[in-house]
Amino acid sequence: MYESSKKRLVIYRELIVLCGCLKRDFLYRATPILPLIDQTVERYKLTHLSFINSDVLKDGRNINSPLSSAVNKELNNFVHSLGMSDIQTQILLIDGFCDYITKEEEEQKINHSKNARLYLTFGVFSGLMAALIFV
Numbered sequence: 001m002y003e004s005s006k007k008r009l010v011i012y013r014e015l016i017v018l019c020g021c022l023k024r025d026f027l028y029r030a031t032p033i034l035p036l037i038d039q040t041v042e043r044y045k046l047t048h049l050s051f052i053n054s055d056v057l058k059d060g061r062n063i064n065s066p067l068s069s070a071v072n073k074e075l076n077n078f079v080h081s082l083g084m085s086d087i088q089t090q091i092l093l094i095d096g097f098c099d100y101i102t103k104e105e106e107e108q109k110i111n112h113s114k115n116a117r118l119y120l121t122f123g124v125f126s127g128l129m130a131a132l133i134f135v
Contacts, residue, residue: 002119005112012105014046019098026090033083071104
């Protein structure tokens with residue numbers, strides 16, 4: 001549980017980095033969206049975002065990440081609407097999604113810090129109980 005909570009935090013952080021990179025590219029170069037997604041994930045080593053790639057965009061498939069279903073729904077809406085409008089609208093879309101993800105990340109940080117002690121304490125006591133049973 002602790003590791004999955006930690007992984008969700010990393011995914012949120014990488015999504016924020018992806019948003020920043022997409023916005024920067026739209027402002028200066030306006031690279032087509034399909035190669036831009038693959039290049040950004042590869043260039044910045046966003047390994048936890050391997051579920052977002054040009055194949056998903058081409059096929060219109062839904063993204064299934066370890067995040068909650070509500071966040072996955074927003075992520076799908078965001079990814080599938082990229083490249084569908086003018087640059088200014090794209091930038092507003094990216095800003096809005098980045099704000100949403102930042103708020104979700106803050107909630108995840110609070111939950112993670114609150115539950116991290118519980119997970120670690122439970123793990124230590126389970127280990128002690130197992131050691132006592134086997135001894």
